[in-house]
Amino acid sequence: MRLERLLALIERLEDATLVLLMAVLVALAGAQIVLRNLFDSGLVWADPTVRVLVLWVALLGAMAAARQGRHITVDLVARALPARLAAPVRALTDLFAAGVCGVLAWHAARLVAMEWSAGTVAFAGLPAWIAQLIVPVGFAVIGLRYLALAPRRFTVGAGADAGASR
């Protein structure tokens, strides 16, 4: 039970971050239009910040999509499978996704570590490794979520059709 509460807390934290970043994204993009068109100026750091925010929003969104296994798939075959086969096949593809995400997160983490030790600056004094941090974190979380989905495919009820395509 305590694990479930922890997971719920993490999800709410993610949601809050996501909403905050999206709000900043919209506000910055809007401010740039006003500044550019009315005052013929603009914030130098706004454009690169907006681009990094897009990356963060995308990965936070991808993490949210992984909660119910709602990433884009080809569901042609899976839909036609008999119920008895569907659960193990779904569990298998979940494990595949989890494995790939793990490898990806590992290599992304290596990149972040390299940037950290090289002290690369992304823009306006922001270290590159901070901007990139969401890539390993994001894929690690997505991987863990698919790992957790796999056994739930076998339980009847809430989890059984958790991977129903959108």
Add this chain to the structure above:
Amino acid sequence: MTVAFGLLLAALLGAPLFAVIAAAALWGFYASDIDPSAVAIEFYRLAEMPVLLAIPLFTLAGYLLGESRAPDRLVGLTRAFLGWMPGGLALVTLVACALFTAFTGASGVTIVALGALLYPALRQGGYGERFSLGLVTTSGSLGLLFAPSLPLILYGIVAQQLGVGRSITLDELFLAGLLPGLLMVALLAGYSMWTNRTQPLTPFTWREAKAALRAARWELPLPVVVLGGIYGGYFAVSEAAAATVLYVLAIEVLVHREIPLRALPRIVREAATMVGGVLVILGVSLASTNYLIDQQVPARLLEAVRSVVSSPLTFLLLLNGLLLLLGMMLDIFAALVIVVPLLLPMAVGYGIDPLHLGIVFLANMQLGYFTPPVGMNLFIASFRFGKDVAELVRASLPFFVVLLVAVLVITYWPALSLALAGR
């Protein structure tokens, strides 16, 4: 070869596509002795494309519009102005759906948001059940070719990243989609008017028109400003997206008060889920595409196809078949990101303009949405209206034939796509 086969199998069995592509890229780099962290470097390029900003912003605007009662007002408005014509309600369906899809991009949303309003209205207005079902299912993907639809933007982004053939801008792409999109609407409208020519007409009344205009007065400036701004060249696409989302937020949350503030986090999350799903595929595809180009796969593919197919016309014919098949199986965003990097170099090799290829690609994908027997919209409509998929297949077949004609015209008459963009 075994790895490629295994990955294909994983994709067919329903593994998330981003994971399949990422695995391919990781394996590819590993096998050719390149540090696999190159995949992460390529993925990070998502943060280096300024136009990408348009995708989360337009998606959010679309989800907000879908949550409000803007669809009711859109239907009311088109009904007041087009409802008096023969086949009037059918025209209303076509125009309202095309506009809504252009602004919301992902086409399943249109059937769910507008179909629920239009299908009962059509039935009440005396239109046949089969005709109404077919029309609503078909209209669910209409409008993909009009600015600022997300698939159009995504094609532009992918093509710009590849940099093969003549360069294209998003503005040119928006112009290119205009006439082909109108052709689709016009052909469907003609067919609908002809099949419903015996329907009794409802007269046009100024009273109703005024009421509809009044109800929609806040949304009315939106298409004018966004489309006028983009087509007129006043706005960059990402600026138009920012203006749209701010304006939609203001009118639906503050003026109409149809979206309570506490619903915003959920809507933001839903929009971001969709954006994230598309962009992770784009991100990992940047890596796999880079690897494919490094291995000269597109060039070899072109050579192989050229040894069999000599004329551009035959190539286009085969392309139509292939794209129809893909459109049935693949999500449109996934198809764009995965297939365009392979197709574009080939098409350029046959002397096809990248702008034209984009329009042909999307037109085919639109058709793929309801190609029997497995087009996605058939299932969405079946779920939404509680009808058998087989019934929907029968119902949408005549519309399929009409749109197939449109797609063929678009494919073999490049000027239709290229004339407005001046090339």
